[in-house]
Amino acid sequence: MKKARLEAFSDGVLAIIITIMVLEIKVPHGTHFSDLKELIPIFLSYALSFLYIGIYWNNHHHMISTVRKVTGNILWANLHLLFWLSLVPFATGWVGENHFSAAPLALYGVILLMAGIAYVILQSLIIKNEGKDCVLKKAIGKDVKGKISPFLYLAAIALSWVNTVCAGLIYLIAALIWLIPDRRIERILHEETATSNE
Template structure:
């Protein structure tokens, strides 16, 4: 399979996930701005999840751009990632409807943790298939972000039972870490192009 088909399918699923999330924001029965107050938790949970989906879409795009051959293992690993990402709308809706309750915040963290693990599996399979000297392997390097994130999710899951607000702050910190532009893969691709020209 060509990687363009994998990218197109993944992009379509992520677009549907965002659409499902925004459709969960119900229009209030009222014409005053005060009627929107009840939607604040719903909107905040949607905004955070939108950022997470955007981060995954961006990183997935960069990662797949380094792939030369798509194997069956990569296809299943990609579906595994999309499975966990497809649960984000449910977790997001539960968090918003229950105003950041303990159990919903814990479940939200579990989904994020499993999505992170699934992404790591996909990344590892691509590196295994492309080789240790591949663009992705060189770009990833020590992958500190990838190593820190699971611990943040685990901490947020535990803290959610004590203080859901602090748990939400930890999820925001994890998102912010990934929101900072990561130029490693782009740099590797540009460097590879220069090496070929030389």
């Protein structure tokens, strides 16, 4: 399979996920701005999830751009990642409707943790298939962000039962860490292209 088909399918799924999430924001029956007050938790959960899906879309695009050959195990690992991301709208809706209560917030963290693990599995399989000297391996380096994120999710899941505000802030911090643009893959790909053209 050509990687363009894998990217197109993944992009489509992520676009649908965002669409489903925004449809959960129901229009209020009132005509005053005060009627929007009840939607604040729903909007905040949507904004956080939109940020996460956007980060996954961006990083997935960069990661797949390094792939030369799509294999069966990469296809299944990619579906595994999309499975967990497809649960984000459900968790987002539950968190928003229940004003960031403990159980919904903990489940939200479990889904983020599993999506993170699925992403690492996909990344590892790509490196295994492409070889230890591949572009992706060079680009991720020590992968500090990838190593920190699971601990942040686990801390937030535990804190959900103690202090939901702190748990929510940890989820936001984890997202912001990934929001900082990462130019490693682009830089390595540029270097590889320049070298091959010499």
